[in-house]
Amino acid sequence: MMKKVFKLIPLIALVFFVSAFSNDNTTHNHGYDVGDVIEDFKLKNIDGKMVSLSDYKDAKGFIITFTCNTCPFAIAYEDRIIALDKKYASKGYPVIAINPNNPEAKPGDSFEAMKTRAKEKGFTFPYLVDEGQKIYPKFGATKTPHNYVVQKTKKGMVVKYIGAIDDSSRNPEAVSETYLEDAVDALLAGEEVKTKKTKAIGCTIKV
Amino acid sequence: MSVLFKYLLNTILLCSYCLILFYYLNNMRRLLIISLIFFATACKDFKEKKEVGTIESVLPEQKFNQDIELEIYDFEGFNKFLNRKDEKTYVINFWATWCGPCVKELPYFEKLNAEYKGEGVEVILVSLDFPHVYESKLKPFILKNKLKSKVVVLNDDNENKWINAIDKSWSGSIPATIIYTKNERKFFERSFTFEELEEEVKQLK
Numbered sequence: 114m115m116k117k118v119f120k121l122i123p124l125i126a127l128v129f130f131v132s133a134f135s136n137d138n139t140t141h142n143h144g145y146d147v148g149d150v151i152e153d154f155k156l157k158n159i160d161g162k163m164v165s166l167s168d169y170k171d172a173k174g175f176i177i178t179f180t181c182n183t184c185p186f187a188i189a190y191e192d193r194i195i196a197l198d199k200k201y202a203s204k205g206y207p208v209i210a211i212n213p214n215n216p217e218a219k220p221g222d223s224f225e226a227m228k229t230r231a232k233e234k235g236f237t238f239p240y241l242v243d244e245g246q247k248i249y250p251k252f253g254a255t256k257t258p259h260n261y262v263v264q265k266t267k268k269g270m271v272v273k274y275i276g277a278i279d280d281s282s283r284n285p286e287a288v289s290e291t292y293l294e295d296a297v298d299a300l301l302a303g304e305e306v307k308t309k310k311t312k313a314i315g316c317t318i319k320v
Numbered sequence: 321m322s323v324l325f326k327y328l329l330n331t332i333l334l335c336s337y338c339l340i341l342f343y344y345l346n347n348m349r350r351l352l353i354i355s356l357i358f359f360a361t362a363c364k365d366f367k368e369k370k371e372v373g374t375i376e377s378v379l380p381e382q383k384f385n386q387d388i389e390l391e392i393y394d395f396e397g398f399n400k401f402l403n404r405k406d407e408k409t410y411v412i413n414f415w416a417t418w419c420g421p422c423v424k425e426l427p428y429f430e431k432l433n434a435e436y437k438g439e440g441v442e443v444i445l446v447s448l449d450f451p452h453v454y455e456s457k458l459k460p461f462i463l464k465n466k467l468k469s470k471v472v473v474l475n476d477d478n479e480n481k482w483i484n485a486i487d488k489s490w491s492g493s494i495p496a497t498i499i500y501t502k503n504e505r506k507f508f509e510r511s512f513t514f515e516e517l518e519e520e521v522k523q524l525k
Contacts, residue, residue: 185418185450219420255509256493281477283450292480312483314448317421317493 144253145261147309150269154248156211156241159228164209164239166263166270173205174264174273174300176293179243179254181214182230183221184316186282187257191234193278193285194258197293198238206262206297208238213249213257218319246320256315262296262306273300276311388462390454392473395482401444401472402486405502409436409524411443411517412498414474417453417461421511422495426465428514432521433469441521443469448494451475499524 145151155165166175176197180187198208214222224242231240243249252261262274274296281287296306404410413429415422426445433443445467449458454473462471476482483492487507490496497508499520506520 185416189450255491259491277480280480282479283475283477287477290480311480312490312492313479314483314492314494316419317495319420 144251145272145275146253147272147275149272151263151272152251153270156243156248157224158239158241159224159231164241166209169207171205172207172265174262174270174297176201176206176208176297177252177261177263178208178210178278179213179249179252179257179259179318180210181212181219181222181257181316182226183214183219184257186313186315189282189285190258190278195234195237197278200294201297202238204297204301206301210236210238210240211243211248212240213243213246213254214319215246222319246318249318254318256317258313258315260293262293262300264300273306274309277313280311282313388459390459390473391471392454392475395474395476395478395485398446398472398474398476399485401446402498402500407502408440408442409499409501409521411441411521412446412500413443414446414448414494414496416448416494417457418449419494425495425511425513426467428512428517430467430469431514432517436518436521439525445469445471447471447473449473501525 153166155163158164166172169175178190178194180190180194182188194208194210202208212222212227216223216226220226227240227242230236252259258278260274260276260278261272263270264273274293276292278291278293279288280290280292290308292308292311295308299306401410401412411429411432413422413426415426417423429443429445432441447458458473474482479492483490486498487496489507490509493509495511497510497512499506499508501524504524506524508520512520
């Protein structure tokens with residue numbers, strides 16, 4: 114009988130701990146929402162130079178993608194991200210890729226590995242390191258890939274779209290909805306983005 | 321409790337054996353009979369334990385040699401696993417072989433399934449692996465790790481639709497877990513330890 118009572122004490126403690134923890138989680142996950150103005154950042158590119166959004170004087174906005182070397186979903190989208198940059202950089206919406214993973218937690222996402230991957234794939238856009246994992250929480254990114262479209266306005270850079278590139282990560286040939294392209298096209302046409310948020314499976318950001 | 325009792329019994333037996341040894345030191349015949357009885361009971365105990373041990377270690381070995389058939393569903397087909405209305409507690413874990421944190425917590429789900437099966441808890445492991453790795457990675461992973469919980473595969477391109485259908489709060493990262501009974505449902509976009517899992521299951525029951 115006594116043994117049972119003793120067994121219960123850590124369990125009760127755990128209940129309190131877990132409930133406190135889960136509350137914490139829900140409040141911490143919030144980052145930028147559609148309509149929010151984002152802060153500019155200054156992050157190191159794979160060529161060693163620092164990159165900020167304010168460096169792009171002619172940009173009308175950006176396609177910001179949190180991606181990495183190691184996640185199969187991120188890899189599945191690499192070619193589609195390159196295609197997006199080819200299509201939209203000249204129209205004023207260049208791609209900015211940010212690797213949010215801590216290389217200590219995921220060695221395959223080290224600075225050297227990023228350089229190698231970018232060279233292999235021929236990235237035409239900056240591939241930035243989120244050193245200290247400080248920028249991704251501001252965006253509220255939870256996974257790779259996690260994509261944002263922002264538009265330059267008088268207020269600043271405003272979030273116009275958050276989510277997936279399209280509706281078929283597994284199979285590029287089965288894509289029927291090109292959410293991100295539709296969003297940028299709408300912005301270029303001066304229209305409201307119809308689908309502002311979508312969801313897709315991705316790899317948890319490794320910190 | 322029964323283990324403790326057995327230890328106590330063995331200690332008493334051992335003590336009485338020493339006493340008998342002391343008193344009957346000069347009577348060799350009696351001593352022989354008593355020691356025979358003592359060793360016979362001890363041996364019987366040992367034999368029983370050994371038999372139990374061999375059964376457990378042989379079964380997964382046999383399983384390892386068999387090929388397995390994957391249960392693959394689109395979301396519509398898979399949905400039934402999320403809406404059972406019986407007396408059981410269902411623990412639905414979304415994972416993939418490439419997902420490090422998922423693979424790390426799988427043993428805890430396996431342990432939960434093994435220890436709470438008799439108490440109406442069923443673990444279902446939902447693989448989100450890409451179709452082209454079913455044969456090369458997923459099947460070998462299931463066999464190598466001797467997964468005993470039910471494994472199903474969810475293959476549905478329209479993630480934006482089914483992620484929201486599973487839970488509005490889910491951003492789409494894995495591991496993710498649903499624990500539900502016919503009365504209550506909880507969704508978690510996070511990793512678990514065994515103790516945390518056990519606690520959540522107990523809270524729902």
